Amino acid sequence: MSQSLNNVIRQAEQIVLGKPQQIRLALTCLLASGHLLIEDLPGVGKTTLAHVLARTLGLQFQRIQFTSDLLPADILGVSVYQRDSSEFKFHPGPIFAQMILADEINRATPKAQSALLEAMEEQQVTIESTTRALPDPFFVIATQNPSYQAGTFALPESQLDRFLMRIQMGYPDAQAERGLLSGVDRREIVAKLSPQMESSELLALQKAAREVFVSPALLDYVQAILRHTREAARYTHGLSPRAGLALLSAARAWALLDERNAVIPEDVQAVLPGVASHRLQATGEHAKQNSDALARELVEAVAIP
Amino acid sequence: MQRTLFLLNAPHPGHLPPAGEGIYAPSFTAMNKALTYGLLLSVLMVIAPHADHLPLWVSALCSALLLWRAWLTYSGDPLPKRWLLMLLTFAGTAGIFIEFRTLFGREAGVTLLMLLAALKFMELRAARDAMVLVYLACFIIITNFFYSQSIPTALYLLVTLIVIVTTWIHLQAQSIALKQRLRIAAILLMQAIPLMLILFVLFPRVEGPLWGLPQDAFASSGLDEEMSPGSLSRLSLSDAVAFRVNYADKVPLRNQMYWRGPVLWEFDGRTWTPGITTLTKTPEFTGLDQQIDYTVTLEPHNKKWLFALDMPDNVSVPATISYDFRLLNKEPVNKRLRYVARSNLVYRANLQEAAQQIKRALKLPMQFNPRAQQLAAGWRSAGKDGAEIVGIALSYFRQQGFQYTLEPPLLGVNSVDDFLFETRQGFCEHYASSFVFLMRAANVPARVVTGYLGGEFNDYGNYYIVRQSDAHAWAEVWLAGQGWVRVDPTGAIAPARLQGSLSASLPNNAALPFMARNPPQWLRDLRLNWDTLANQWNQWVLGYDSERQFAFLTRLGMESITWQKIALNMMAGVGLVIALFALFMLRHLFARERDKVQAAWLKLCRKLAKAGLPRAAHEGAQDYAARIAAARPELADAMRDLAARYGALRYGALSDERAQLEFIRLIEKFPSLI
Numbered sequence: 011m012s013q014s015l016n017n018v019i020r021q022a023e024q025i026v027l028g029k030p031q032q033i034r035l036a037l038t039c040l041l042a043s044g045h046l047l048i049e050d051l052p053g054v055g056k057t058t059l060a061h062v063l064a065r066t067l068g069l070q071f072q073r074i075q076f077t078s079d080l081l082p083a084d085i086l087g088v089s090v091y092q093r094d095s096s097e098f099k100f101h102p103g104p105i106f107a108q109m110i111l112a113d114e115i116n117r118a119t120p121k122a123q124s125a126l127l128e129a130m131e132e133q134q135v136t137i138e139s140t141t142r143a144l145p146d147p148f149f150v151i152a153t154q155n156p157s158y159q160a161g162t163f164a165l166p167e168s169q170l171d172r173f174l175m176r177i178q179m180g181y182p183d184a185q186a187e188r189g190l191l192s193g194v195d196r197r198e199i200v201a202k203l204s205p206q207m208e209s210s211e212l213l214a215l216q217k218a219a220r221e222v223f224v225s226p227a228l229l230d231y232v233q234a235i236l237r238h239t240r241e242a243a244r245y246t247h248g249l250s251p252r253a254g255l256a257l258l259s260a261a262r263a264w265a266l267l268d269e270r271n272a273v274i275p276e277d278v279q280a281v282l283p284g285v286a287s288h289r290l291q292a293t294g295e296h297a298k299q300n301s302d303a304l305a306r307e308l309v310e311a312v313a314i315p
Numbered sequence: 316m317q318r319t320l321f322l323l324n325a326p327h328p329g330h331l332p333p334a335g336e337g338i339y340a341p342s343f344t345a346m347n348k349a350l351t352y353g354l355l356l357s358v359l360m361v362i363a364p365h366a367d368h369l370p371l372w373v374s375a376l377c378s379a380l381l382l383w384r385a386w387l388t389y390s391g392d393p394l395p396k397r398w399l400l401m402l403l404t405f406a407g408t409a410g411i412f413i414e415f416r417t418l419f420g421r422e423a424g425v426t427l428l429m430l431l432a433a434l435k436f437m438e439l440r441a442a443r444d445a446m447v448l449v450y451l452a453c454f455i456i457i458t459n460f461f462y463s464q465s466i467p468t469a470l471y472l473l474v475t476l477i478v479i480v481t482t483w484i485h486l487q488a489q490s491i492a493l494k495q496r497l498r499i500a501a502i503l504l505m506q507a508i509p510l511m512l513i514l515f516v517l518f519p520r521v522e523g524p525l526w527g528l529p530q531d532a533f534a535s536s537g538l539d540e541e542m543s544p545g546s547l548s549r550l551s552l553s554d555a556v557a558f559r560v561n562y563a564d565k566v567p568l569r570n571q572m573y574w575r576g577p578v579l580w581e582f583d584g585r586t587w588t589p590g591i592t593t594l595t596k597t598p599e600f601t602g603l604d605q606q607i608d609y610t611v612t613l614e615p616h617n618k619k620w621l622f623a624l625d626m627p628d629n630v631s632v633p634a635t636i637s638y639d640f641r642l643l644n645k646e647p648v649n650k651r652l653r654y655v656a657r658s659n660l661v662y663r664a665n666l667q668e669a670a671q672q673i674k675r676a677l678k679l680p681m682q683f684n685p686r687a688q689q690l691a692a693g694w695r696s697a698g699k700d701g702a703e704i705v706g707i708a709l710s711y712f713r714q715q716g717f718q719y720t721l722e723p724p725l726l727g728v729n730s731v732d733d734f735l736f737e738t739r740q741g742f743c744e745h746y747a748s749s750f751v752f753l754m755r756a757a758n759v760p761a762r763v764v765t766g767y768l769g770g771e772f773n774d775y776g777n778y779y780i781v782r783q784s785d786a787h788a789w790a791e792v793w794l795a796g797q798g799w800v801r802v803d804p805t806g807a808i809a810p811a812r813l814q815g816s817l818s819a820s821l822p823n824n825a826a827l828p829f830m831a832r833n834p835p836q837w838l839r840d841l842r843l844n845w846d847t848l849a850n851q852w853n854q855w856v857l858g859y860d861s862e863r864q865f866a867f868l869t870r871l872g873m874e875s876i877t878w879q880k881i882a883l884n885m886m887a888g889v890g891l892v893i894a895l896f897a898l899f900m901l902r903h904l905f906a907r908e909r910d911k912v913q914a915a916w917l918k919l920c921r922k923l924a925k926a927g928l929p930r931a932a933h934e935g936a937q938d939y940a941a942r943i944a945a946a947r948p949e950l951a952d953a954m955r956d957l958a959a960r961y962g963a964l965r966y967g968a969l970s971d972e973r974a975q976l977e978f979i980r981l982i983e984k985f986p987s988l989i
Contacts, residue, residue, distance in 0.1 A: 223968035227913075272967045276935035313932030 015215065015267070017206040018066045025062050025199055026055055028186025034267060035177050035284050036063060036151070040212075041219045041263035044174020044256065045130050045150040047115075047288065054179040056153040057113060061200045063151070064109040067212060068205025070145070072107035074126075076118035082125035086135050100137070105129050108145045108209060112152040116162040123165065126150070127172050147212055167289070174256050175284035215266070222262040223272040230315045231275050232257060235282070238312050239290065244304075246291045257285045275314045282309055347489060351388045351439065353482035354448050355381055358436070360475040361455045362429050368462060370414050373426050376407065380433040400437050407434070425458045442486060449483045466852050473504075480504065509892045516868075517885035519878050520861040537616040538576045538765055542788060543586040544730060547765070548721050548742040553783035556614055557767060558622060559850055560779040563608035567624065569769055571660050573789065573801060574622040574781065576766035578639040580675050582755075584683040585730055587748060587763050596638045596669060600626055604661035612853060613652045619644050622766060622781075624658035625801065631655040638672070639762070640664060640799070651853055664798045668760070676760030676793060684731040684752065691756030701759045701794040705802055708753050712746065712807040715739065719809035743805045743812070747788040750804040760793040764801070768812070775840075776847035787812075912964045912975055915982045919957065922985065936961045957981060 015037075022033045036059060039046040048056045057073075064071035074085055087103030104110065105126070112126055129135045130150050134143045152173065155162055170176070182190060190196075232254060240248025249257075258273075260281040265273045283305035292304050359381055366374045387394060407430045408418070415423035432451050438444060456472050456479075480500040484491065491499070537557060539546060558574075581590035607624060621634055621642040632654045634644045644652070665672075681688070690711075694704050718740040726733040731749045734741055741749075747763050754761035768787035770779035789803040805812055834842070855863075868876055873884075920930045920939075928946060930939045940958035944951035960978045964970065 223966075225966045225968070227965050270962075272963070274935060274937065274962045274966045276937050279933070279935065279938075310931070310933050314935060 014207045014211060018063075021066045021203065021206060022059075022062045025196060025203075026059050027189050028182040029055065029059070029179065032059065032177055032179060034264075035175060035281070038260055038263040038267060038281060039175045039284070040067075040147075040149055041215055041266060042174060042259040043147070043216050043220075044260065045152070045172060047152050047154060047170070047173040047176040048179060049154045049156065049176055049288075050179040052114075052155060054181060055196075056179055057111065058196050058200065059179070060109070060111040060151040060153075062203065064111075065200055065203040066206050067109075067209075068207055069108035069147070069149070069209060069212075071109050071111070072104040073111040073113060074104050075113045076115050076122065078117055078119060080118045080122040082122055085122065085125050086129070086137050089138055100140075100142075102142075105135060106142075106144065108147055108149065110148075110150045112150055114155055115152040116154045116164055118163065120163055120166075123163070123169065126152075127169050130172050147209060147216065167291075170288045171250075171252065173288065174260060175281070176288035177284050219263040219266045220259070222265050222270070224258060224262065225272060227315070228273050228275065228278070231312075232261075232278060234315055235278070235308065235312050239286070239308065242311070244292055244307075246293050249286060249289055253286065253289050257282065260285050279309045348388050350445065350482070350485050350489070352385070353478075353485055354439070354445060354452075355385055355388075355436070357452045357475070357479045357482050358432055358448060358455075360478055361452045361459070361472075362432065364459050364462070364468070364471070365425065365429055368422075369426055369429060370411075372410065373407075373430055377429055377433040380436060384436040384439070394440065395437055400434065403437075404431075404434055421461055425461065428455060428458065445486050449479060449486065452479045464857050466849060477501065477504065506896065510889060513885060513888040513892065515859070516864070517881050517888060519881055520859070520864050537614075537618070537783065538767075538786060540577050540618070541586050541588045542579055542744050542748070542763060542765055544723070544726055544734075544741070544745055544748070547744040547786050547788055548723070550786045551721065551742070551784045555783045556846070557616070557781045557783055557785070558611050558613040560612075560770060560781065561610040561777070562779070563610070565607055567605075567607055567660055570806075571624070572769050572779075573625055573764075573787075573803075574767040575625055575641060575764055576620055576622060577764075578637075578641055578791075579763040579765065580639075581678070582680060582748075582752065584680045584728070587751075590675065592638075592671075592675065598626075598636060598638055598640055598665055599667070600628065600659070600662050600664055601666060602661065602663040603628065603659035606657055606659055608655070608657050610653065610655045612850070612858075613648055613654070615649050615651055617647050617649055619647050621648070621652075621654065621656075623656050624660065626662045626664060627656050627658045629657040651858060653854070653858060665793070666796070666798045668793055668798070673760050673793065676762055677755050677758065679752065679755050684729045686729075686732045687735055687749065687752055688756045690735070691753045694753075695757045701792060702797075704754065704757045704759050705792055705794075705800075708750060708757075709802070709804060709807045712750075712804055717741070717746075717808045719805065719812065744788045746804040746808065747790050750790045750802070754790070754792055762791050764789050764791050771843075773843045773846055773850075775843050776850055778850065780843075780846055910965075912961065912978060915979045916957075916961050916965070919982045919985060922987070953981075953985065957985070 019033060019037065023030055026033060036046055040063070048059070050056060061071070083103065085103050085105050087101050087106070089098040089100045091097075092099045115123060115126070129144060133146070133148050134141055136142075154165070181187070235257070236249050236254050239245050257278060261273045261277040264277040264281050265271070268277065286308060287305040290304055290308070362377060408427065411423055411426050411430065412418055415426070417423050418427060432448070432455060435444065435448055435451065439448065453476075456476060459468065459472055477497070477500050480503055481496045484496045484499050538550070577589055579587035579589055581588045603626070609624070611622060613621060621630070621632070621644050623630065623642045626640055627636060627642055630642060632644065632652065634642050634654075637643055679688075694707050699707065716739055719742070720740045721742060723741045723745060724738045726738065731752045734745050734749055751761040751763050765786070765788045767781045767785045769785050770781040772779055787805070789801060789805065791799050791801055793799050865876055868881070873880070916936070923943065924930065928943055934942075936958040940954040943954045957978070960974070960981070964975055964978055
């Protein structure tokens with residue numbers, strides 16, 4: 011694995027304390043060319059994680075704070091009439107950046123949400139019948155408050171599916187929290203971070219991730235997982251083929267992070283909660299269950315063939 | 316990063332081997348040197364046997380081109396310019412046209428092919444050119460069989476084919492080691508054996524030689540239609556097989572194994588020739604007895620005559636018996652011919668002979684050999700009859716100190732006189748010639764008969780081999796009341812020649828070919844075994860014609876055979892073989908999950924479970940190894956190693972048989988924990 015990828019991880023771990031697993035998952039998502047949804051309470055470091063990743067990877071960064079009165083034009087940009095040249099000039103919105111932090115995405119109306127999500131899917135935006143390409147790599151980290159909080163519009167399943175992974179931050183452990191409390195303001199450190207990677211290098215790594223080998227034996231395992239979600243009574247509906255593809259591409263990226271050129275079942279297990287938890291919903295008595303725990307149960311329910 | 320690393324062959328993730336892409340994807344990168352040498356060797360091997368009959372300048376040009384290409388490969392210099400190649404191609408083609416007056420037909424076509432194959436190397440740049448060369452080499456293999464179809468040729472070309480296929484595999488997958496390539500080539504060719512057998516047995520046979528042009532003569536050395544001093548002794552130096560004989564039940568005595576060839580009537584003082592006659596009378600045989608049945612497999616000699624024991628009365632091929640008892644085929648024998656014949660060892664031949672024939676049998680060139688004529692005139696004037704004169708002549712040879720030798724002194728114009736009265740050393744043609752001369756001078760009708768005498772018995776194959784070194788000449792005299800009677804004057808001087816081998820009858824046999832002398836017993840056995848093999852090859856491989864095919868298939872139980880039926884069976888057989896292979900390979904594909912690596916791993920898990928450390932069904936190898944390592948630190952290293960190997964073998968892109976065996980061996984070795 012490239013030295014710079016190591017440096018990225020090390021730098022991020024120094025700032026986002028006590029969350030190595032989340033950092034790795036976020037990077038995995040990035041290497042798999044997918045978008046990341048971070049769901050947790052305000053103030054557990056979602057924004058910091060996004061910031062740190064953008065800085066250390068040397069990506070242009072834009073933050074969009076989603077509010078209930080946010081309009082699609084606030085995200086995509088707008089054409090303004092120029093009086094001196096008598097023409098409309100396009101003013102690109104914040105979406106024209108390599109890394110977008112869409113903060114508190116579920117506080118905006120569905121109309122504003124879908125503007126972002128369509129841009130994520132197509133990697134291009136169409137404004138006033140002109141199609142404009144978004145930069146490459148293009149990576150969206152959206153944060154979301156738990157939906158039981160007041161004033162939120164929960165993302166429907168179809169839109170959740172646009173995110174390759176959903177992770178939760180969780181509270182830091184005591185030791186990490188101590189470091190956090192006693193240390194310097196995180197925002198100051200982030201501002202001073204230096205990039206560890208060129209964006210071309212990131213593109214090469216994404217390509218390498220796509221080429222990690224998947225053996226027939228591993229496909230058997232992935233299919234066993236998919237079959238289980240469709241057959242078991244616990245879930246309202248099973249994982250879709252697209253979810254299967256997402257699982258594979260995330261597992262490939264995880265294997266690459268682990269310096270292997272073939273995927274092993276542990277890679278699948280590592281990414282499975284992140285990939286599956288926002289796509290699965292438990293039935294009946296399990297409905298209230300933490301979705302992460304649900305995914306972990308799934309891992310344990312399927313034997314490796 | 317705490318997990319053990321495996322598959323470290325990738326220095327940088329950006330250069331990982333493309334997932335899923337096989338190692339067999341042909342690469343169109345610049346030709347590598349080893350591959351070029353392999354191609355050079357392939358083509359050299361396949362055109363080398365042609366050097367024997369190619370025009371010298373073509374052989375030289377081809378060798379020069381191949382050497383040049385080898386040098387360019389070695390030095391890394393660029394290939395010659397296009398205009399130079401054009402020039403060479405046109406010049407070469409023109410040269411071949413001048414040489415053969417055509418560019419078509421076997422000789423010119425093969426020569427052109429050789430030249431173009433060598434020239435193709437000069438534009439060998441990409442894998443595509445290499446592919447063309449491989450196909451070309453395969454095609455040239457066939458052309459070698461135009462010239463020789465013997466076992467050594469077939470074996471040599473089999474080796475050549477292995478070299479070509481090995482090169483071909485190299486072209487397809489440059490990363491495979493030479494030993495592995497050879498193994499794959501051998502496996503490929505072995506897989507082709509069932510197909511080869513089906514096609515060989517069932518492919519419809521065309522009557523006549525497959526590539527038979529009328530002038531397609533095999534170079535032959537054999538009996539000639541004329542005889543002069545030295546011609547037979549030269550022939551007796553040749554080890555080549557003339558024909559092979561299988562006697563059905565009874566075997567004649569050795570001194571009755573006279574295989575009649577050309578019969579010579581005309582003598583010009585030096586050379587005997589058959590002469591010309593307009594007579595088309597069929598011979599008359601009476602008092603036939605002692606029938607012998609036998610099968611002859613005659614090597615092609617480009618002449619019409621067939622060989623038979625005296626006197627034949629039945630033969631399985633459409634041949635006729637001439638007025639002087641020769642067996643004549645309809646056309647020259649230019650491919651190996653098998654025929655069944657019956658002969659009668661006791662006979663009376665042409666008791667009534669036409670006056671014209673008697674006259675021919677008495678004709679002499681009067682101006683030569685006065686002393687011999689004088690000697691014979693003395694016998695005649697003594698009032699002896701024919702049979703008595705024969706006896707006198709034979710006792711003359713016996714008593715006057717004649718010697719039987721392969722290297723007789725040269726004879727002058729009066730060759731018979733010189734031989735009879737001066738040198739007295741000669742080979743069978745000298746004795747036959749002078750005997751017939753004396754008979755004619757004594758007014759006894761006589762003629763020279765050439766052919767073969769005896770043969771070597773091969774007790775491994777239970778047949779007789781008659782070689783060119785068994786060539787012989789004897790005499791035939793016509794006696795009133797007895798017809799034509801065979802007289803062999805050689806028997807008077809060297810009786811051993813009639814009973815056994817040539818070497819035994821020669822005082823000094825240094826001039827004979829090595830094998831015709833007295834070779835050690837093991838060498839003799841080896842040679843006879845080899846000839847048996849060659850005979851089987853001739854009979855069953857080369858001689859497998861439509862007749863044999865029908866007979867063979869009938870014996871296999873096929874009824875009312877037609878071409879359509881054979882072709883249908885052939886296609887069905889080929890289809891069946893291909894289907895079987897496909898099934899085998901597909902089974903191999905599906906059986907991957909039940910592979911031996913997984914079996915070994917599960918065995919290890921059972922072993923650990925007995926020790927109280929069972930693996931959870933969902934637990935991956937690495938996680939399991941980490942858990943075991945925590946619980947039993949003494950096993951940590953071994954478990955991490957095994958887990959990494961298992962991951963690489965079961966989920967990795969490359970399956971290496973050696974690594975698999977090593978993994979299984981390590982698991983067998985894993986200590987028992989109870």
